[in-house]
Amino acid sequence: MSDAVASQSPxxxxxxxxxxxxxxxxxxxxxxxxxxxxxxxxxxxxxxxxGANAYMTSTKSAEGLRVLSHEIxxxxxxxxxxxxxxxxxxxxxxRYVSWASNSVSQKLLxxxxxxxxxxxxxxxxxxxxxxxxxxxxxxxxxxxxxxxARWEKCVHQAKDNVDVGQTDAAMATMMLGQTDDSxxxxxxxxxxxxxxxxxxxxxxxxxxxxxxxxxxxxxILGTVLGFVISGFVSFMVGSSIVRPIKSITHxxxxxxxxKTDVEIGDRDRRDEIGKMVQAIDVFRKNTIExxxxxxxxxxxxxxxxxxxxxxxxxxxxxxxxxVQQIAKELTDAVAAMHNNAQAMSLIAAQTRDKSQSTxxxxxxxxxxxxxxxxxxxxxxxSIEQLATQTHSAxxxxxxxxxxxxxxxANVQQLLDAVSQIVPxxxxxxxxxxxxxxxxxxxxxxxxxxxxAGKGFAVVAAEVKSLAQQTAKATEEINQKIxxxxxxxGSVVAIMEQVISAIGRLGxxxxxxxxxxxxxxxxxxxxxxxxxxxxxxxxIVADNIVALDKKAHENDDASGxxxxxxxxLLDHAATLQTQVDKFLRHVRAA
Amino acid sequence: xxxLAFLVFAALITITSxxxxxxxxxxxxxxxxxxxxxxxxxxxxxxxTFKQVxxxxxxxxxxxxxYPFIYDMSGICVAHGAxxxxxxxxxxxxxxxxxxxxxxxxxxxxNGPGSGWIDYKWPNPITSKIEDKSSYVEKMGDYFVGVxxxxx
Numbered sequence: 123m124s125d126a127v128a129s130q131s132p133x134x135x136x137x138x139x140x141x142x143x144x145x146x147x148x149x150x151x152x153x154x155x156x157x158x159x160x161x162x163x164x165x166x167x168x169x170x171x172x173g174a175n176a177y178m179t180s181t182k183s184a185e186g187l188r189v190l191s192h193e194i195x196x197x198x199x200x201x202x203x204x205x206x207x208x209x210x211x212x213x214x215x216x217r218y219v220s221w222a223s224n225s226v227s228q229k230l231l232x233x234x235x236x237x238x239x240x241x242x243x244x245x246x247x248x249x250x251x252x253x254x255x256x257x258x259x260x261x262x263x264x265x266x267x268x269x270x271a272r273w274e275k276c277v278h279q280a281k282d283n284v285d286v287g288q289t290d291a292a293m294a295t296m297m298l299g300q301t302d303d304s305x306x307x308x309x310x311x312x313x314x315x316x317x318x319x320x321x322x323x324x325x326x327x328x329x330x331x332x333x334x335x336x337x338x339x340x341x342i343l344g345t346v347l348g349f350v351i352s353g354f355v356s357f358m359v360g361s362s363i364v365r366p367i368k369s370i371t372h373x374x375x376x377x378x379x380x381k382t383d384v385e386i387g388d389r390d391r392r393d394e395i396g397k398m399v400q401a402i403d404v405f406r407k408n409t410i411e412x413x414x415x416x417x418x419x420x421x422x423x424x425x426x427x428x429x430x431x432x433x434x435x436x437x438x439x440x441x442x443x444x445v446q447q448i449a450k451e452l453t454d455a456v457a458a459m460h461n462n463a464q465a466m467s468l469i470a471a472q473t474r475d476k477s478q479s480t481x482x483x484x485x486x487x488x489x490x491x492x493x494x495x496x497x498x499x500x501x502x503x504s505i506e507q508l509a510t511q512t513h514s515a516x517x518x519x520x521x522x523x524x525x526x527x528x529x530x531a532n533v534q535q536l537l538d539a540v541s542q543i544v545p546x547x548x549x550x551x552x553x554x555x556x557x558x559x560x561x562x563x564x565x566x567x568x569x570x571x572x573x574a575g576k577g578f579a580v581v582a583a584e585v586k587s588l589a590q591q592t593a594k595a596t597e598e599i600n601q602k603i604x605x606x607x608x609x610x611g612s613v614v615a616i617m618e619q620v621i622s623a624i625g626r627l628g629x630x631x632x633x634x635x636x637x638x639x640x641x642x643x644x645x646x647x648x649x650x651x652x653x654x655x656x657x658x659x660x661i662v663a664d665n666i667v668a669l670d671k672k673a674h675e676n677d678d679a680s681g682x683x684x685x686x687x688x689x690l691l692d693h694a695a696t697l698q699t700q701v702d703k704f705l706r707h708v709r710a711a
Numbered sequence: 712x713x714x715l716a717f718l719v720f721a722a723l724i725t726i727t728s729x730x731x732x733x734x735x736x737x738x739x740x741x742x743x744x745x746x747x748x749x750x751x752x753x754x755x756x757x758x759x760t761f762k763q764v765x766x767x768x769x770x771x772x773x774x775x776x777x778y779p780f781i782y783d784m785s786g787i788c789v790a791h792g793a794x795x796x797x798x799x800x801x802x803x804x805x806x807x808x809x810x811x812x813x814x815x816x817x818x819x820x821x822n823g824p825g826s827g828w829i830d831y832k833w834p835n836p837i838t839s840k841i842e843d844k845s846s847y848v849e850k851m852g853d854y855f856v857g858v859x860x861x862x863x
Binding site for chain 1 (some may be wrong): 742794796800801802804805806807808810833835838840841856
């Protein structure tokens with residue numbers, strides 16, 4: 123027994139599983155709209171069926187009630203009324219025979235006879251009318267025919283009875299028996315007919331009751347069945363929608379969390395869920411492809427950034443190199459300029475000292491010349507002294523000339539140094555322009571780099587302003603140099619005048635030396651010459667003072683040049699610092 | 712018992728009293744009258760016979776309380792010696808006071824043995840009272856004819 127059950131149950135299970143698979147197969151291939159309305163449709167169908175049944179039953183019941191109330195009741199009433207009338211007539215026949223037997227007047231008997239005849243005719247008419255009723259059943263109709271036949275006989279007998287009664291009361295009494303029987307037969311038939319009608323009514327009532335009971339049962343069963351089936355369908359549809367939607371939701375959550383290696387089921391369904399699942403699968407594949415593309419794009423971007431950074435580094439290196447070179451050159455140039463300026467300053471100082479000493483010498487010379495003038499009188503006395511003094515004067519003059527030449531050479535050297543500064547300032551200016559350009563490029567690059575290049579842009583702006591300041595400083599230096607040049611030119615011219623004057627003084631001294639022998643004759647001339655010499659030396663002194671002044675000016679200018687060169691140096695250092703900062707930024711970016 | 716004794720007594724009186732025999736017809740006279748009707752029927756045919764039987768003026772068929780009555784086999788009275796009102800009426804369902812279907816019995820008698828005596832109750836034309844009657848009935852063509860005596 124248990125073996126049989128055991129061997130049978132898997133078979134049953136598999137067939138049940140097949141059935142379920144079949145149902146789910148259908149469910150999975152129906153659109154959700156159809157599925158969603160399935161339960162309602164089933165309920166609706168049940169409702170319609172119940173409604174149709176109720177309608178039909180109600181119609182039938184109404185018809186039954188109508189038949190009951192209009193036809194059967196009416197029929198029963200008609201039959202009962204005819205029956206009553208027959209009874210009445212029967213009684214009248216009795217009364218007639220009774221009257222006939224008890225010597226009632228012929229007149230009264232005649233009228234009663236007439237009434238009986240009329241009543242019988244009327245009853246015949248009513249019975250015929252009853253038999254003609256359309257609502258009679260076949261059974262009732264045949265009963266009615268029997269009644270009519272019996273009634274005919276009854277009418278005959280009643281009439282015979284009262285006819286006989288007119289003349290023969292005793293015989294009429296005799297005949298009452300058969301008349302009674304006839305009437306009874308009619309009653310009995312009418313009773314039968316009534317019974318049939320009542321039976322028909324009962325049948326109708328019974329049908330109504332049975333119908334009502336059946337309708338009740340059908341409504342209960344239909345309602346329960348509708349609820350059960352629609353509940354089952356709702357459950358099936360719900361589970362065939364809810365479960366996959368849950369799994370789809372899970373899959374979508376996984377996908378939105380970035381997990382693309384999720385398993386997606388229900389792909390072979392042909393309803394909206396199947397489509398949804400297919401769409402999600404497509405989405406999943408797209409996501410995978412997008413991830414791959416993003417990865418590739420990211421790598422490419424990384425590479426590009428690295429390349430760009432390398433290029434930037436290279437550029438920065440080159441820039442640094444060139445800037446450093448320029449800065450070095452600038453620094454060197456500035457240092458050279460500084461040295462030159464220092465040298466120039468030194469030279470100017472020397473020039474000043476020299477011109478001071480020259481002035482002193484010139485003053486001494488004048489004093490000597492004055493002494494010559496004064497001592498012209500005592501020339502004789504002191505020819506030797508004169509000769510010596512002339513000789514020393516000549517030597518002094520020579521020395522002065524040579525020193526003045528030295529001074530001129532120094533000035534020339536200063537001029538040369540200054541003129542050497544000019545190309546350097548040109549170079550600085552070129553560097554400043556180049557820096558400016560670089561700063562401009564850097565600004566553009568910084569703008570292209572976006573937020574990352576903001577610091578860089580600040581630095582570029584700094585460099586730019588630095589370059590402009592450098593250019594301005596260089597301009598100033600140029601101006602100063604021009605001023606120094608002009609001053610130097612004046613110094614040279616004056617020096618040349620001094621030299622020429624000294625040269626002339628030397629010649630005079632020479633002439634004086636040659637004329638020493640001619641002291642006597644030339645004492646006057648000596649005196650005159652000495653005067654001239656005094657005048658000349660005065661002019662020289664004046665010139666020397668002017669030269670001294672110029673030398674001072676020269677000194678100031680070279681000091682200024684030195685200060686400019688120092689500032690230039692400072693700027694160069696700042697430039698270097700800023701460039702380093704800028705490069706650090708560039709490399710960091 | 713008393714009733715039976717009375718009957719016996721009555722019978723004795725009937726037999727022993729010729730005076731009363733004269734007042735009422737006897738059974739033999741009744742049978743004889745039937746025979747006369749039969750003879751008349753054979754001689755004159757139905758209609759004339761019925762007429763004569765129904766005519767109270769014909770003495771051959773009207774003797775004291777004796778009279779003939781003729782019905783067809785369906786129970787319709789075609790001729791009556793005492794009660795002409797019955798002529799033409801169907802009395803097949805007629806019952807006496809005891810509920811006896813006397814006409815039916817007569818029809819049965821006529822159709823069966825052809826003749827015989829039948830007892831029933833019937834109004835006596837002389838006394839106008841319903842009395843016990845014994846009639847001799849005989850088949851006559853398509854009809855039957857009967858004459859009865861009232862039992863005293």
